[in-house]
Amino acid sequence: MNKIASFLLWPVIAIVGAFSFAALAWGRGENVSAVWLVTAAVCVYFIAYRFYSKFIADKVLRLDDTRQTPAERHNDGMDYVPTNRWVLFGHHFAAIAGAGPLVGPVLAAQMGFLPGTLWILAGVVVAGAVQDFIVLFASVRRDGKSLGEMIKMELGPTAGSIALVGVLAIMIIILAVLSLIVVKALTGSPWGLFTIAATIPIALIMGVYMRIIRPGRVGEASVIGVALLMTALIYGRAVANDPTWGPFFTLDGPQLAWALILYGAVASSLPVWLMLAPRDYLSTFLKIGTIVALAIGIYYVAPPLAMPATTRFIDGTGPVFSGALFPFLFITIACGSVSGFHSLISSGTTPKMIEKESHMRLIGFGGMLMESFVAIMALTAACVLDPGIYFAMNSPSAIIGTTATNAAQVISSWGFTITPDMINQTAVDIGENSILSRAGGAPTLAVGMAKILAQAMGGKSMEAFWYHFAILFEALFILTAVDAGTRVGRFMIQDMLGHVYKPMGNTQFLPANLVGTGLCVALWGYFLYQGVIDPLGGINTLWQLFGVGNQMLAGIALLLCTSVLVKMKRERYVWVTLVPTAWLLITTLTAGVEKIFHSDARIGFLALARKFSAAAAEGKLLAPAKSIEEMQRVAFNNYLDAVVCGFFVLLVLAMCIFAAKICLQALKQANPTANEIPPLGPAQGVPA
Amino acid sequence: MKALELEGLPAAPSGAAGTSGEVSAPKQAASGRARGIGQICRQLFGIPDYERYLAHAQARHPGAPVLSRRDFCAQAIERKYGKSGPRCC
Numbered sequence: 015m016n017k018i019a020s021f022l023l024w025p026v027i028a029i030v031g032a033f034s035f036a037a038l039a040w041g042r043g044e045n046v047s048a049v050w051l052v053t054a055a056v057c058v059y060f061i062a063y064r065f066y067s068k069f070i071a072d073k074v075l076r077l078d079d080t081r082q083t084p085a086e087r088h089n090d091g092m093d094y095v096p097t098n099r100w101v102l103f104g105h106h107f108a109a110i111a112g113a114g115p116l117v118g119p120v121l122a123a124q125m126g127f128l129p130g131t132l133w134i135l136a137g138v139v140v141a142g143a144v145q146d147f148i149v150l151f152a153s154v155r156r157d158g159k160s161l162g163e164m165i166k167m168e169l170g171p172t173a174g175s176i177a178l179v180g181v182l183a184i185m186i187i188i189l190a191v192l193s194l195i196v197v198k199a200l201t202g203s204p205w206g207l208f209t210i211a212a213t214i215p216i217a218l219i220m221g222v223y224m225r226i227i228r229p230g231r232v233g234e235a236s237v238i239g240v241a242l243l244m245t246a247l248i249y250g251r252a253v254a255n256d257p258t259w260g261p262f263f264t265l266d267g268p269q270l271a272w273a274l275i276l277y278g279a280v281a282s283s284l285p286v287w288l289m290l291a292p293r294d295y296l297s298t299f300l301k302i303g304t305i306v307a308l309a310i311g312i313y314y315v316a317p318p319l320a321m322p323a324t325t326r327f328i329d330g331t332g333p334v335f336s337g338a339l340f341p342f343l344f345i346t347i348a349c350g351s352v353s354g355f356h357s358l359i360s361s362g363t364t365p366k367m368i369e370k371e372s373h374m375r376l377i378g379f380g381g382m383l384m385e386s387f388v389a390i391m392a393l394t395a396a397c398v399l400d401p402g403i404y405f406a407m408n409s410p411s412a413i414i415g416t417t418a419t420n421a422a423q424v425i426s427s428w429g430f431t432i433t434p435d436m437i438n439q440t441a442v443d444i445g446e447n448s449i450l451s452r453a454g455g456a457p458t459l460a461v462g463m464a465k466i467l468a469q470a471m472g473g474k475s476m477e478a479f480w481y482h483f484a485i486l487f488e489a490l491f492i493l494t495a496v497d498a499g500t501r502v503g504r505f506m507i508q509d510m511l512g513h514v515y516k517p518m519g520n521t522q523f524l525p526a527n528l529v530g531t532g533l534c535v536a537l538w539g540y541f542l543y544q545g546v547i548d549p550l551g552g553i554n555t556l557w558q559l560f561g562v563g564n565q566m567l568a569g570i571a572l573l574l575c576t577s578v579l580v581k582m583k584r585e586r587y588v589w590v591t592l593v594p595t596a597w598l599l600i601t602t603l604t605a606g607v608e609k610i611f612h613s614d615a616r617i618g619f620l621a622l623a624r625k626f627s628a629a630a631a632e633g634k635l636l637a638p639a640k641s642i643e644e645m646q647r648v649a650f651n652n653y654l655d656a657v658v659c660g661f662f663v664l665l666v667l668a669m670c671i672f673a674a675k676i677c678l679q680a681l682k683q684a685n686p687t688a689n690e691i692p693p694l695g696p697a698q699g700v701p702a
Numbered sequence: 703m704k705a706l707e708l709e710g711l712p713a714a715p716s717g718a719a720g721t722s723g724e725v726s727a728p729k730q731a732a733s734g735r736a737r738g739i740g741q742i743c744r745q746l747f748g749i750p751d752y753e754r755y756l757a758h759a760q761a762r763h764p765g766a767p768v769l770s771r772r773d774f775c776a777q778a779i780e781r782k783y784g785k786s787g788p789r790c791c
Contacts, residue, residue, distance in 0.1 A: 089758070089762070090758075091754060091755040091757075091758030091759060091762070092755060092774075092777070092778055092781070093781060095754070095758075097745055098742075098745070101742055101745045101746055102745075104746045105745060105746055105747075105748060108746070108747070108748070109748075224775070225776070229770075229771060229772030229775065229776075230750070230752055230771035230772050230774065230775035230776075232744075232749045232750060232775065233740065233743070233744070233749065236747075236749070286779055286780060286782075286783035286784055287776065287779045287780070290783050291779045291782070291783050294748075294783070295747060295748075295749060298747045298748065299747065302746075363782070498783065501783075
């Protein structure tokens with residue numbers, strides 16, 4: 015019976031998918047419903063999961079349920095717990111889904127909906143899901159070891175140390191760019207800032223409740239927290255309109271940047287139970303709830319795609335980010351297609367909870383498909399907006415000016431007709447003063463979501479509420495990431511400094527902790543502040559730097575996967591990881607080198623730095639800089655960005671050499687040389 | 703060994719509170735289901751699951767001292783966030 019059903023089901027899914035793609039292809043020039051886009055994506059996911067992930071599970075990795083997983087070996091009822099696979103799927107998905115899949119696709123929408131969609135779908139099937147799946151597999155076969163430890167085991171200690179420095183550098187850039195997104199979303203937005211600020215006391219109340227008032231009752235504390243959060247969101251409008259409190263919560267970019275830097279330093283020094291843990295629960299509830307609501311909303315409202323399939327900006331002249339489709343689309347959309355950061359999660363807590371090896375297919379491969387689905391929805395939300403509104407929100411003020419009239423004129427001249435009234439009306443609808451130049455993806459996504467959700471529930475009058483709900487949802491998990499990331503960055507810095515000066519490595523030693531936290535915050539705070547005050551750079555510089563770093567990390571993870579396959583003597587199937595590795599290396603190395611050396615000052619860091627320092631030497635001012643000092647700062651920052659970018663390029667080249675050497679050695683061996691825990695061995699590592 | 707983990711709905715862990723034989727069967731099933739849903743939610747959101755730990759301790763190490771709810775949650779949160787791996791972008 016089951017066989018017949020399956021025999022009929024898969025052709026049906028294939029036909030539905032093909033039909034959806036046809037609807038997208040034929041509907042060019044007129045408005046196509048977003049439902050076709052989402053449906054086409056879902057069909058691709060089902061087919062990829064059913065066939066490709068099965069092939070990887072059965073033939074390439076040969077998952078074996080008779081092998082003990084770390085959860086069985088060490089089952090302690092706390093960290094190592096065999097967990098139901100659907101529950102773990104949800105848990106893993108919540109851990110990998112962050113702001114990344116929401117931001118990248120929104121920025122890439124400037125090229126139209128088609129390039130982004132195709133890369134998200136092709137990338138996730140060939141690269142992203144494969145990486146997550148095989149890293150998870152490698153970690154489970156190595157007793158839940160982390161990515162850094164596995165690189166050390168399989169590629170040697172030098173490779174391991176280099177990779178760790180790379181991970182730290184990428185984290186610094188991620189923290190800066192995530193904070194920048196929050197700054198862009200909350201600048202001059204008292205309603206938004208009030209609700210975000212309210213999450214701090216709410217988290218503290220929850221923390222005290224579950225630690226002191228009713229110890230261990232996390233569920234009760236969470237219910238209270240969510241209720242308080244919704245209250246803050248509803249009363250935020252009244253606060254924003256209040257003559258005293260409104261201006262109090264209206265901050266400009268640099269003020270917000272300092273507030274975030276201070277927040278990062280303080281929050282990451284507090285005990286985890288007081289703020290980090292309760293906020294993380296809140297943000298997970300909101301995250302899962304909002305994503306489900308958005309999926310239902312898109313199907314229920316079926317909004318038409320207003321953005322054309324492709325725009326003229328695929329030639330690299332776009333206002334949101336500069337650079338042509340190849341290679342810059344492939345670093346702009348990272349999470350959603352393939353994200354190096356997932357290799358850290360897939361080798362973190364998830365492998366310690368896997369019940370059976372066969373479950374890894376659903377959790378590793380399937381979890382990433384789910385994240386890709388979120389990216390598709392984010393792209394959809396950006397593309398249902400009027401393109402004029404989209405460009406008004408995402409172009410820097412250096413290009414479109416600071417008034418609605420000016421912006422409407424510039425954007426209309428690109429062929430996306432829009433009036434100043436439409437821009438102003440959108441701001442009024444969402445309860446904000448201005449929507450101009452709110453780059454960073456979050457506000458655009460929030461406007462798109464507000465339009466969809468308001469049509470599904472509440473109508474026009476609820477748009478402002480849904481907009482601020484969406485901002486809250488994004489800012490909440492970004493701030494959690496800033497808190498947790500600063501903490502991890504501090505441990506990594508202390509670990510490294512500990513090799514130079516022993517007491518620095520002691521995490522119980524207060525001065526060492528303060529130095530570690532201070533250094534970490536100073537590093538990301540520097541990039542954040544420069545991004546905030548730089549009218550040229552900001553998101554379009556930092557996001558690309560992040561994209562290069564993140565995809566380089568994915569390249570490193572896939573190099574590890576490739577080496578593992580070769581060492582297991584599965585070289586027949588090595589193309590499974592080698593093809594995505596090659597593609598990532600080609601795109602990111604091209605992007606990295608172009609970002610450094612491109613002669614166009616809008617793309618190349620060095621070209622821009624030289625242009626500004628040369629002009630400064632002659633005493634000439636270049637817009638948007640207002641003083642010679644500002645000119646020199648632009649030049650310095652671009653030299654710095656070039657160095658960071660160059661570091662990523664060298665890092666990945668070094669890892670290529672390590673991996674190639676190891677693979678060549680392994681090819682000569684007759685037997686597998688991978689450092690796996692052997693099957694059915696005596697229970698190693700007796701449980702506590 | 704791991705039979706006590708939830709596969710669908712978990713068998714009600716015979717709690718330390720002793721079983722009063724007066725509870726009717728449907729009522730027991732309903733409370734078991736509620737507990738199951740609660741457990742799924744806790745695992746999904748990564749909330750410390752004291753009941754699961756208790757069940758584990760009774761099955762694996764009967765008679766050994768167990769942590770109080772307060773200590774268990776404090777330790778679980780400290781381990782999860784104290785030195786946790788990097789969060790995703």
